[in-house]
Amino acid sequence: MSPEQPTEPTGKSLFSLQRRERLMEDLRAHGAITVRDIAAKLGVSELTIRRDVNILADEGLVSRVHGGATLPSPLDRSAAGRAAQHSYSIGMVVPSLDYYWPQVISGARAEAEEQNLRIMVRGSAYDAADNRRQVQALLDTQNIDGLIVAPDMSGHHGHELLRWLNALPIPVVLAERRAPAEIPAHRLEWVATDHAFGAGMAVRHLWQEGHRRIGCLTDSSSPTSPHVVRGWQQALAALKIPLEDSVHEDSARQDPAKQGNGGRASHFDQVLELCTKTGTTAMLVHSDTQAVAFVQHCVDRGLTVPGDIAIVGYDDEVAYLAEPAISAVRPPKQYVGKVAVQLMAARLAEGRMRPVHRIELNPDLILRESSIGAPRIPAAGVLQDSL
Amino acid sequence: MSPEQPTEPTGKSLFSLQRRERLMEDLRAHGAITVRDIAAKLGVSELTIRRDVNILADEGLVSRVHGGATLPSPLDRSAAGRAAQHSYSIGMVVPSLDYYWPQVISGARAEAEEQNLRIMVRGSAYDAADNRRQVQALLDTQNIDGLIVAPDMSGHHGHELLRWLNALPIPVVLAERRAPAEIPAHRLEWVATDHAFGAGMAVRHLWQEGHRRIGCLTDSSSPTSPHVVRGWQQALAALKIPLEDSVHEDSARQDPAKQGNGGRASHFDQVLELCTKTGTTAMLVHSDTQAVAFVQHCVDRGLTVPGDIAIVGYDDEVAYLAEPAISAVRPPKQYVGKVAVQLMAARLAEGRMRPVHRIELNPDLILRESSIGAPRIPAAGVLQDSL
DNA sequence: GCTCACTTGTTCGAATACGATCGTTTTAGA
DNA sequence: TCTAAAACGATCGTATTCGAACAAGTGAGC
Incomplete structure (x- = not known):
């Protein structure tokens, strides 16, 4: 009876893949389709067809247009994304x-x-x-x-x-x-x-704050450490601070028997003693976890930071948590x-x-309380353009 | 008498994308279109066509003109001009x-x-x-x-x-x-x-060709020169070639009175003499122009290149012009x-x-005749991964 | 039986395409 | 140079389409 029914009125429903096949067939036959026609032809809702069109468009098989779809066209600007699809x-x-x-x-x-x-x-x-x-x-x-x-x-x-x-x-x-x-x-x-640059920046900052003996405490077990030390040394050389009587200590080279918190405390004491002996008033401490511990230790020993000793940390992961907050070099x-x-x-x-x-x-230098506001020798003008 | 109806009078309406494709077809066919014609042909209002033209013009596919559109022309400054306007x-x-x-x-x-x-x-x-x-x-x-x-x-x-x-x-x-x-x-x-890297690459290449004494001729008046020398020295050190009796000459430091072609010739003679004395069989010559002159000089003196002395130039501007063509480090x-x-x-x-x-x-090393194919000591296996 | 994952349908507010009007700009011709 | 006609763009209104949210149906696996 009614031969005028749509091709697939109610008979059997199609799987989505078959439906999309049919859709593509029609598209190839006519060059363009409207959502409404196809929906009626296949006996599904328009939304379903729209979803199919979206899927096909994502794969670059059709170009979406308002009201339907066409064969992929170079004018379809959304096609640009398709090229980048085979991504790595x-x-x-x-x-x-x-x-x-x-x-x-x-x-x-x-x-x-x-x-x-x-x-x-x-x-x-x-x-x-x-x-x-x-x-x-x-x-x-x-x-x-x-x-x-x-x-x-x-x-x-x-x-x-x-x-x-x-x-x-x-x-x-x-x-x-x-x-x-x-x-x-x-x-x-x-x-x-460029950690050497970062260390140099820290040293120059401390020099500008009036410090004339600037030490360095590093942890050679980190791959970053050699660069920090090199930058520190280069900066000292540029500022004509003699390297030989500057404090340079390495936490990783401590007596292994003394490892642990007790060992660390005694090492810090040793560092502070060296600072006193050499007149060192500022320290660059690599890895800010260590800087935090060092500041804590100084405070515990009754030293004020930055009053008695100024500290700049390195890495800026936790430096802001210390009391006082620690200036630190922040790698990008x-x-x-x-x-x-x-x-x-x-x-x-x-x-x-x-x-x-x-x-x-190049890293940044983030200034906090641990290194500023305790003026010593007024900064000389040599480094006017260093910051 | 009525075949004169527009191609698509009322039949089915087109999607915008199809319309734009038709528009582009016409444009490609005729080189130019008028808004009025296209609007009539496609059975839409002129405003719609104008909008289409605007869209296509935004993508640079057409140039807008009063009354229609043409194929994109370099004279159309709205295309490039507008984008470049914001720019620096x-x-x-x-x-x-x-x-x-x-x-x-x-x-x-x-x-x-x-x-x-x-x-x-x-x-x-x-x-x-x-x-x-x-x-x-x-x-x-x-x-x-x-x-x-x-x-x-x-x-x-x-x-x-x-x-x-x-x-x-x-x-x-x-x-x-x-x-x-x-x-x-x-x-x-x-x-x-990284000229130092380039110089090192040249030295390693010469070493692989069997040379065991590799000299360096530079021109310290060029800013590039120090890096070349540094790379040469580092490579010698890595290959355990003693630096002290390696030939290192600088054309810029010659007696100013001797400048000119005569001076250069005598300097080259002096270099060759040093090579003989130290057993140097290969030279890295900075600035290719100098390398070309040096090769010419060697040939004039009856030496074969690379037979008696292998040459690698630096810069690769004119190295290919020499006879024999000179291997050279080519900066990118x-x-x-x-x-x-x-x-x-x-x-x-x-x-x-x-x-x-x-x-x-990093530069490349371009191999030509001046440094290859004159086997000496067969290359040892130490540098299997250096090229 | 059950749940879970997946697909499809319905509703409705938002977005889009297109056309009409009107004031402004450009062009062509005197 | 001036003027009129054509072309243009801004704004609005309308018809249509789109898509997010939710609901409902289906089959697979336990």
């Missing part, structure tokens, strides 16, 4: 997930979103063997097109790891690390904070992640013709 | 317009086009006073939002110039220059080729310009919160 996955291996690195990761994530990249993060221990394990795990299980990594580079194993990374078939970007010049890791790119952690992803995206897009980029970012 | 002008001051820098400029220009920036280039002499004059001229006469510059940084005047650049109210990016650490030019950004000049503009564009867009970026790019 990049792996990221960082040595800590609770200090310093969360912000780096967050910067990387934001930029990855921007660039339409997927990013997979893994934490690792601070040692080369585990770094390699984590990278290998990413290579094996995921489909990684690029790698951002902050490896341990100390000792023979570290160098071996660098060579291995350099030989990987995918591009590798180091974050907060630089391959030493003697290792010809000619393919590795990196982005790192967000940007380290962001730029690492930018490097990777550009490398993946441009291929081998792009020259290897190696980027240093 | 940046000045660029380089020390030479015929050696090395043309390619840097070309890279900068291409990227500026991409980023919709205007770029104004001025040549300058290789001295700080003229650098400053040229920059000042740009600041005075043009409306510069940023500056890319490759200043002379030698001596007191050079340092003074850096301080002045650092204090300018607009962002400054150095190209192929780095501010020394002792000058706290904390606002200056830069992009520079295009990219230096490109990255400088990228840095500037990002700085102008993001403002002061963006940390200072300092970027090094």
Whole structure:
């Protein structure tokens, strides 16, 4: 009877995939369809067709228009996104997930979103063997097109790891690390904070506050430490402060038997004694956790900060929590992640013709109570343009 | 008599996208269309067509004219002009317009086009006073939002110039220059080729070719020279070649009385004599022009290249012209310009919160006849991963 | 039986496309 | 240069479509 019924009135309902097939058939036949016609023809609601059209449009198979759909057209500006669809996955291996690195990761994530990249993060221990394990795990299980990594580079194993990374078939970007010049890791790119610059900035600041003997307390177990020390030394040299009788202590080189809180306290006492002996009135303390402990210790010993001794920390993770709040050098952690992803995206897009980029970012100096407002010798004019 | 009805009189209405496609078809067919014709043809109001034309013009697909539209024309300044209106002008001051820098400029220009920036280039002499004059001229006469510059940084005047650049109210990016650490030019950004890396690459290449005494001939009047020398020294150290009896000569430090071609010839003779005396079989020659002259001199003296002495040049401007063609380290000049503009564009867009970026790019080593194919000691396996 | 995941339908406020009017700008012709 | 006609853009109104939220139906797996 009624031959005029729609092609598929009530008979059997179609699966969504079949429906979309039919939709595409009609589209190919006529060049364009309206939601209303198709909905009537297939006996489903218009909303359903709209949803189908959206799905097809997301895959670039149709161009959406008000009221229907057409064959994909170059005039369809939403098609631009389609090109970027075959996006890359990049792996990221960082040595800590609770200090310093969360912000780096967050910067990387934001930029990855921007660039339409997927990013997979893994934490690792601070040692080369585990770094390699984590990278290998990413290579094996995921489909990684690029790698951002902050490896341990100390000792023979570290160098071996660098060579291995350099030989990987995918591009590798180091974050907060630089391959030493003697290792010809000619393919590795990196982005790192210029910690030497940061340390220099801290020293100059203290000098401007009137301090003329500025010490340095570091923890050589951190990969950042050598750069901080170098920057401190360079700044002292530039300011003509003799290096030999400046306080330079390293918490990691303490007698292992004395480790623990007791050991730390006695080490701090030793540092303070040295300061008194040499007339040192300001200290740059690497890693702000240590700076917080040191300030606490000073206060406990009855010293005022910055009155008796001024402190500048390094990293600016927890410096603001101390009492008094500690001035600190703040590396641009967000940007380290962001730029690492930018490097990777550009490398993946441009291929081998792009020259290897190696980027240093300058940190900021965040001034708080621990280093200002206790005037000594009025600042000389030599450094008028240093801040 | 009525076949004259419009193609699509009332039949079915078209979607806007289809309408625009039809419009573009007509436009491609005839080169130009009038709003009235198209409106009649497609059976819509003229206003609708005008709107379509506006949309297409926004995407740069047509040029709007009174009464209709034409294919996009470069004379249509509304397209490029409008976008470029918001955009910035940046000045660029380089020390030479015929050696090395043309390619840097070309890279900068291409990227500026991409980023919709205007770029104004001025040549300058290789001295700080003229650098400053040229920059000042740009600041005075043009409306510069940023500056890319490759200043002379030698001596007191050079340092003074850096301080002045650092204090300018607009962002400054150095190209192929780095501010020394002792000058706290904390606002200056830069992009520079890692010439030390390039020199090291050349030395390692020569070592792999079997050379065990590798000399260096530089011209200390060039700002690049110190980096080349440093890279050469580091590579020698890494390869455990004793530095003290390696040939290291500087053409700029020759007796001024002997300057000129005669002086140069005698200096080259002197260098060759030193090579013989020390058993040096390979030379890294900074600035390719000098390398070309040196190769010519060797050939004139009856030496074969690379048979008796292997040569690697630096800069790769004219190295391919020599007979035999000279292997040379090729700095990524295009990219230096490109990255400088990228840095500037990002700085102008993001403002002061963006940390200072300092970027090094690695050069390539272009192998030609002057350094290969004259096997000596078979290459040892130590450097398997160095190329 | 049950829940869970998935798909489809309904309703309704928001967004969009298109056309009409009218004042302003541009163009062509005297 | 002036003037009239054409073209243009801003604003509004209307018809239609879109999509978010919620509701309901279906099949798979336990």
